[in-house]
Amino acid sequence: MPNHALKPIVIFWSTIFLAGCQPAVVPDPAMGAGRCPADQSQSLVGAQLAAVTLPAGLNMRIINPGDAVTQDFQPGRMNIMLDRNGVITRIDCG
Secondary structure, eight states: OOHHHHHHHHHHHHHHHHHTTSOSSOOOGGGTTTOOTTGGGGGGTTSBGGGOOOOTTOOEEEEOTTOOOOOOOOTTOEEEEEOTTSBEEEEEEO
C-alpha cells in the first residue's frame, strides 16, 4: 500500500487517540474550577429543601427515596439526598 493511502488512516486514529485526552466534565468556573461545594453545605442537612436557597448554576442532583440514580461519577456535582418529607438527609459529591 502506498504511503499516501495510509495518511487518512493515521489521521483518523490520531484523532481518536487525542479525543480520549479531553476532560469528561467541563468545570464550571463559578464553582471554583468544578469543585463540589458539599463540604461547605453540610449545615443544610436536616433542613427542608423547599426552604433552602442554592446558587444558580450549581451542578447538582436531587435524589428522592426510590429514585433511579445513574452511577456515573462527576466530581464537580453535588448530590442532595432527601427523605420522604423533602428533608435533606445527606450531601456529597459525585
